[in-house]
Amino acid sequence: MNKIEHIGIAVKNIESANQLYKKLLGYEHYKTETVESEGVTTSFFTCGESKIELLEAQHQDSPIAKFIEKRGEGIHHVAFAVSDIKAEIKRLQAEGFTVLNDTPKKGADNKWVVFLHPKSTSGVLVELCQEIE
Numbered sequence: 001m002n003k004i005e006h007i008g009i010a011v012k013n014i015e016s017a018n019q020l021y022k023k024l025l026g027y028e029h030y031k032t033e034t035v036e037s038e039g040v041t042t043s044f045f046t047c048g049e050s051k052i053e054l055l056e057a058q059h060q061d062s063p064i065a066k067f068i069e070k071r072g073e074g075i076h077h078v079a080f081a082v083s084d085i086k087a088e089i090k091r092l093q094a095e096g097f098t099v100l101n102d103t104p105k106k107g108a109d110n111k112w113v114v115f116l117h118p119k120s121t122s123g124v125l126v127e128l129c130q131e132i133e
């Protein structure tokens, strides 16, 4: 793992969350992007070497809608940058982690992504991401 790439935060309303995080960080988000496959609208702020990813559900079946229903707004996942996502999947499976999708899928911000089940990571949804070349 190279660094914490971003922290994903589930929000009810991305526009008001953008305003809030603009106040908190002191600058604007640099992009907004919809990921149809996950049913989410995302927005990204840089913070040094890492980022904050705000996530709003597009519809009630989105994993973000379900998360907010159960736990309210808050930290949804921690994403680690990796150089070779397929090798990391194999390594982590061999270590006993549950990988939710063993084929990387296209996530937001030009990344291949996979998620690890929180049951195997002390309750934290972990994302691995690799920049798409």
Ligand code: ZN
Pocket (backbone or CB within 6 Å): 006, 007, 008, 053, 077, 079, 127
């Ligand atoms: Zn993420």
